[in-house]
Amino acid sequence: MSESSHTAPKQHVDAASAGGDDRRGARRGAIFIGLVLVAYIVYLVVTGQILEFAEAMSTVDMSWIVVACICMVLYFIFGVIAYAIAVWLDPDSPVGIRDLISVEASGVFFGNLTPMMVGGTPAQIYRLTKAGQPVGEAGATQFTRYIVFQIGLVAWGAILLAVRLPFFTELYGDMTLLCLFSFGGHVVLLTGLFIVCLCPRFVVRVAMWGIRFVERVGGGESDRTRGWRDYVNNEIYSFSDHFKHAAAHLSSMGITMLVTMAQLAFFYMVPYFVLLAFGKHDVDFISCLAAGAFIQLLSSAVPLPGGTGGAEGGFALFLGHFFGPSATAGYLVWRIITFFGPTILTAPLLGLRSAHHASIHARWNRLVHGGRAPERKKAAGAAGASAHDSARVAEASVPHRRPGRQGIRQTAGGITVSPKNLRRRSRH
Numbered sequence: 001m002s003e004s005s006h007t008a009p010k011q012h013v014d015a016a017s018a019g020g021d022d023r024r025g026a027r028r029g030a031i032f033i034g035l036v037l038v039a040y041i042v043y044l045v046v047t048g049q050i051l052e053f054a055e056a057m058s059t060v061d062m063s064w065i066v067v068a069c070i071c072m073v074l075y076f077i078f079g080v081i082a083y084a085i086a087v088w089l090d091p092d093s094p095v096g097i098r099d100l101i102s103v104e105a106s107g108v109f110f111g112n113l114t115p116m117m118v119g120g121t122p123a124q125i126y127r128l129t130k131a132g133q134p135v136g137e138a139g140a141t142q143f144t145r146y147i148v149f150q151i152g153l154v155a156w157g158a159i160l161l162a163v164r165l166p167f168f169t170e171l172y173g174d175m176t177l178l179c180l181f182s183f184g185g186h187v188v189l190l191t192g193l194f195i196v197c198l199c200p201r202f203v204v205r206v207a208m209w210g211i212r213f214v215e216r217v218g219g220g221e222s223d224r225t226r227g228w229r230d231y232v233n234n235e236i237y238s239f240s241d242h243f244k245h246a247a248a249h250l251s252s253m254g255i256t257m258l259v260t261m262a263q264l265a266f267f268y269m270v271p272y273f274v275l276l277a278f279g280k281h282d283v284d285f286i287s288c289l290a291a292g293a294f295i296q297l298l299s300s301a302v303p304l305p306g307g308t309g310g311a312e313g314g315f316a317l318f319l320g321h322f323f324g325p326s327a328t329a330g331y332l333v334w335r336i337i338t339f340f341g342p343t344i345l346t347a348p349l350l351g352l353r354s355a356h357h358a359s360i361h362a363r364w365n366r367l368v369h370g371g372r373a374p375e376r377k378k379a380a381g382a383a384g385a386s387a388h389d390s391a392r393v394a395e396a397s398v399p400h401r402r403p404g405r406q407g408i409r410q411t412a413g414g415i416t417v418s419p420k421n422l423r424r425r426s427r428h
Contacts, residue, residue, distance in 0.1 A: 029113030029305035030343075036308050037340075040332075049328055056278065056329035064277035068337050071266040071273065076342070078263035079104045082148065084360055085256045086141050089249055091361040094132030096354025103127045105349035112343045115303045121146060131354065139235060140242030147197065147243065148253075150190045152260035156268070156293050157183045164290035168318065175317055182297040200240035207232045267338065268292035271319055274334050278326045291318035306339055 044050045083100045087093045095103075106127045111120030121142055128138035161183060168176045196203050211228050215221050247253055272288035295314035299307025315331050323330040 027113075029115075029119075032305050033113065033308065033340075033343075036306075044328065052325065053329050053332075056326040057333075059279060060329075060333070061277045061279070064273045065333065065337070068270045068273035068277070069341070071269050072337055072342060075263050075266040076104060076108070076346075078259050078266065079107070082256050082259045082263065083141075083145060085252055085259065086145055086246065088360050088364060089246060089252060090137070091359055093137075093359045093361070095128060096131070096358070096360065098352045098354040099127070099131035101349055102352040103131075105346035105352070108342050109346045109350060112339060113305050115305055116300065116307075127350075136235065136238040137242065140239050143193075143239045144243050144246050147190070147193050148256050148260050150186065150193065151257065152264050153296070154183070154186050154190055155261065156264050157186065157297055160286075160290035160293045164287055167287060168290070168294070171321060172317060176294075178317075179294045179297055182301045185301060186297065196236065197240050197243040200236045204232055204236050207236070264293075265289070267296070270338055271295075271322075271334055274330055274337070275319075275322055277333070278323065278330055280322060280324075280326075283322050288319075288322070291322075294318050311335065311339070 044053055080097070080100050080103075083103055084097065087095045087100065103124045106123040107120040110123040111117035113119065125135070125138045125142045128141060129135055133141065161179070165176065165179075168179075208229070211225050211232070215225050218225075268289045269292070271292045272283065272285055275283050275288060295311065295318055298314040298317075299310035302308065302310035304310075312331070315334065316327065319330070319334075320327045
């Protein structure tokens with residue numbers, strides 16, 4: 001039996017048990033981030049850097065800050081577009097554009113406030129189920145989107161490492177090895193994801209072996225291990241089938257990849273425009289782009305909400321040289337634009353819901369064809385009408401015969417056949 005035949009049945013259950021909106025974790029993350037921000041301000045006051053910070057902020061060109069903010073808005077919009085392409089592949093998907101805005105906002109909000117952004121994925125699956133997608137399909141949609149995003153991260157990392165690693169190695173020495181280790185971690189993660197999608201049977205066997213090992217160590221089967229078995233048997237094949245379905249549409253997958261690469265590019269551009277806002281007009285654009293990518297690689301590997309520690313260290317390592325005395329102010333402005341601002345502004349978008357149940361695929365067809373049915377469907381409809389008319393003419397040309405004379409009669413119990421009358425007809 002082929003692996004694709006193991007498609008899991010659609011599950012119409014609540015996703016809350018699978019993670020849902022991790023509001024408790026997000027609340028803890030928000031408190032932690034708030035304390036870090038307060039500690040940073042106290043540090044500026046105690047060390048006497050608050051005057052330098054105020055002086056640097058007084059010279060900021062706000063027009064470039066606006067451009068940096070526009071980059072973050074475009075980052076969010078391109079994320080919604082990437083989801084829309086994935087949903088468009090399913091002609092019957094009930095998820096609308098406002099639903100997808102809520103999905104992307106959930107990823108930003110819960111991802112920023114949980115360690116290593118682990119809260120983003122279950123929150124996005126939860127939002128997709130609230131929009132009407134079954135849990136299995138929602139998980140597969142999110143899983144495919146996550147894979148494409150990871151491919152974008154690795155692709156950008158490889159390009160920028162090849163172009164600018166010698167520059168940063170000469171500038172910072174062996175410290176840049178941290179970036180290489182982080183990049184290697186993303187490559188390993190992406191490889192594991194591809195194994196899950198392309199070799200589901202192997203993954204299921206390994207997972208079942210692990211579950212049996214846990215049962216032997218723990219003293220037998222339990223409700224938890226049974227839940228693990230159900231999840232492995234249902235979801236692994238579902239994820240694999242949905243990814244293969246998406247990958248089969250090469251044009252759509254290619255467009256999604258380009259959209260994701262553009263989305264990440266807008267995020268990586270923000271440090272460059274912040275530098276321009278502080279009057280640093282002699283900086284190299286590609287180096288700033290590489291610095292933004294390297295900071296992202298480092299901060300995503302730190303197991304603290306918002307990548308706290310990795311963001312500060314990465315900024316000091318890769319951008320401190322460009323900002324010079326304005327590094328403290330530059331860091332806070334960059335952090336506000338890329339982290340604090342998006343986290344606060346996406347909170348009101350979490351509850352957005354589309355007011356209709358028409359699929360994006362159907363709405364796109366109406367938009368493309370100007371409210372008219374596609375020609376293929378119209379031709380099929382015309383052919384069907386013609387065949388129906390021909391059938392009516394043929395039926396009219398046949399003389400009407402009473403059922404009783406054919407050995408067939410209609411009764412309250414249904415249609416019955418009289419063998420005697422049929423034999424009589426055969427003699428004639």
